[in-house]
């Protein structure tokens with residue numbers, strides 16, 4: 001049977017099960033993404049400030065924040081007076 | 093795994109591995125009129141070189157050298173390229189004839205129809221670690237491997253895909269195709285070049301360095317990415333807290349010259365790439381201190397000693413010292429406890445980022461390919477060169493040649509020279525057996 005172009009995901013969905021782990025990971029990503037974007041709505045924040053607001057380790061904040069920059073949601077702001085830490089802001 | 097109907101094809105040469113060595117060998121064969129099938133297991137050609145920042149000893153931009161070369165290979169009418177593919181077996185069926193079974197995994201994207209518009213990436217809800225950025229940032233399940241990938245086309249990471257269909261809904265050319273299946277090819281060839289490259293040492297195997305536990309201890313490949321134009325962060329940052337580092341340490345010979353972890357030999361490239369990175373870091377972070385902890389500096393190649401002296405002149409600090417242990421402070425800094433080899437005493441020094449200069453290990457993939465003939469490995473498990481001085485690309489099987497780091501650690505110029513040797517041996521073999 002010919003599967004219509006542009007609608008082929010359903011074809012594989014019928015043959016292949018999507019694991020619960022994948023669904024859970026998606027939920028975690030969406031939750032952290034939402035929390036970071038909400039926090040940045042109130043103004044520019046450093047990674048340290050974001051870590052205080054989010055309940056996850058600092059290196060995870062770096063990872064998710066950098067991913068959100070890559071996906072076009074966040075951008076890098078100013079660096080502090082010591083040239084050590086940047087602040088981050090929502091991409092307009 | 094359903095395998096589509098087997099297909100029969102024939103070529104003069106099979107090149108296994110599409111890094112710089114395999115690519116160069118394929119190009120030389122193709123330019124002399126031979127038909128080549130190039131098999132690459134990754135989604136893109138280019139091997140490790142395409143992921144580098146700049147290259148020693150000239151500090152040329154790696155992408156500027158690799159990209160034109162890779163596109164010349166990809167465009168050549170005598171070269172057929174299968175990415176996401178592997179050879180499952182090679183049998184010698186006559187004196188000058190081999191038969192290989194090639195397995196091509198589905199990319200779920202019709203490469204020719206993809207315009208790399210990235211709309212699928214935008215639409216895909218999934219975020220997983222980006223292996224091409226050595227896990228320092230995320231990527232989508234529908235993704236273009238990296239900006240200078242060749243082929244520059246999207247791929248679906250099916251193991252992380254939830255099959256929501258968002259990518260194919262937005263795709264303007266309908267190039268996403270979840271009905272693709274694994275394909276199997278039976279290939280007839282006259283000669284084989286093995287260019288399967290090397291593997292990087294995994295520093296988790298040396299727990300006293302804390303890699304994976306201390307987030308500001310990274311590998312040299314991760315630092316290559318941090319220094320590349322297509323880097324994961326906006327500048328060089330500590331992955332632990334996003335701080336711009338200012339006191340950086342390199343630990344040379346991580347996983348090399350160390351019998352306790354099973355690799356007693358020198359990796360030949362780590363001294364020089366660390367010296368290269370130290371110079372790039374001094375350029376990117378002019379206020380930073382960079383210290384290289386070494387056992388011996390091996391600057392044996394053309395222009396290498398001058399490159400080493402140049403780094404010293406720029407202020408890079410070289411300490412002849414053996415690292416015993418790394419510990420982490422509360423602020424995420426690292427204390428290196430080391431034996432100062434010149435003074436014979438144990439010292440400690442605090443740094444805010446540590447780069448482990450990981451060594452090159454053999455990729456033993458090729459040894460399992462041959463049926464009926466034995467592809468010999470040397471004592472360190474690299475492909476054995478049966479006539480090292482006379483014909484360095486010959487292997488233990490007649491008609492099978494080795495190119496690049498598949499035969500031992502080497503840098504890019506030597507990998508290209510080795511590919512030149514392998515392709516000329518293969519060409520003369522093809523002509524003699526006409």
Ligand SMILES: Cc1cc2nc3c(=O)[nH]c(=O)nc-3n(C[C@H](O)[C@H](O)[C@H](O)COP(=O)(O)OP(=O)(O)OC[C@H]3O[C@@H](n4cnc5c(N)ncnc54)[C@H](O)[C@@H]3O)c2cc1C
Pocket residue numbers: 108109110111112113114131132133134137138139140141144146147148149177178179287288289290291292312313316361365368455457458495496497498502503504505507
């Ligand atoms: C951190 C770092 C920095 C470096 N910097 C420099 C530098 O500045 N200058 C320099 O000269 N050198 C540098 N090098 C060394 C350089 O990377 C190597 O010399 C070069 O990549 C070797 O090329 P290759 O083609 O032999 O191997 P690889 O680059 O390893 O390519 C092998 C290819 O074969 C593919 N492959 C493997 N197994 C299979 C299989 N079974 N089937 C199909 N395909 C397969 C792989 O996916 C890969 O594409 C550096 C290395 C590292 C690790």
Ligand code: SF4
Pocket residue numbers: 009215216217218233234248249252253254255256257258259260
């Ligand atoms: S079908 Fe898979 S790859 Fe496509 S958007 Fe959904 S999760 Fe991403």
